[in-house]
Amino acid sequence: MLLQIVFIVLIAGALVALLMNFRGRGRFGxxxxxxLEAGTLRITGVSPRPAGQGEQFVTITGTLSxxxxxxxxVYGRFAWDVNQWPFPGEDLPVAYPPGKPQHxxxxxxxxxxxxxx
Numbered sequence: 001m002l003l004q005i006v007f008i009v010l011i012a013g014a015l016v017a018l019l020m021n022f023r024g025r026g027r028f029g030x031x032x033x034x035x036l037e038a039g040t041l042r043i044t045g046v047s048p049r050p051a052g053q054g055e056q057f058v059t060i061t062g063t064l065s066x067x068x069x070x071x072x073x074v075y076g077r078f079a080w081d082v083n084q085w086p087f088p089g090e091d092l093p094v095a096y097p098p099g100k101p102q103h104x105x106x107x108x109x110x111x112x113x114x115x116x117x
Contacts, residue, residue: 035098036095036096036097036098036107037066037067037068037095037096037097037098038066038067038093038094038095038107039064039065039066039067039069039093039094039095039096039101039104039107040064040065040066040091040092040093040094041060041062041063041064041074041091041092041093041094041104042062042063042065042089042090042091043060043061043062043086043087043088043089043090043091043092044061044062044063044073044088045059045060045061045062045075045088046058046059046060046061046085046086046087046088047059047060049082049085050082052082053082053083054081054082055079055080055081055082056079056080056082057077057078057079057080058077058078058079058080058085058086059075059076059077060075060076060077060078060086060092061073061074061075062074062075062092064094064096064101064104066094066096066101068098068099069096069099069101072101072102074101074102074104076104078106092106093106093107094106094107095107
């Protein structure tokens, strides 16, 4: 009987440790997130500007370049203020994990209400 209780406590402890490890890993798979690299996105395509006001969804396609990425075509969908709609040819500051430009995010110093995801 005592051996069974010890075994149950060990299994429960292992499950708790596994759960804490899983929750602590975060999005990039490690306890400490990788430092993001700064790059530039040259917008090559934008979804049409909607008639509505305020924040609306926009799909942006562009060429991302940065320290570890010479040029890669990427896209993303964001909530954007209609009065500040992006346009082809515009350059946006972006951030991405080293070597993974497909996980880019807008790296604007003051995103305000126009940026989101």
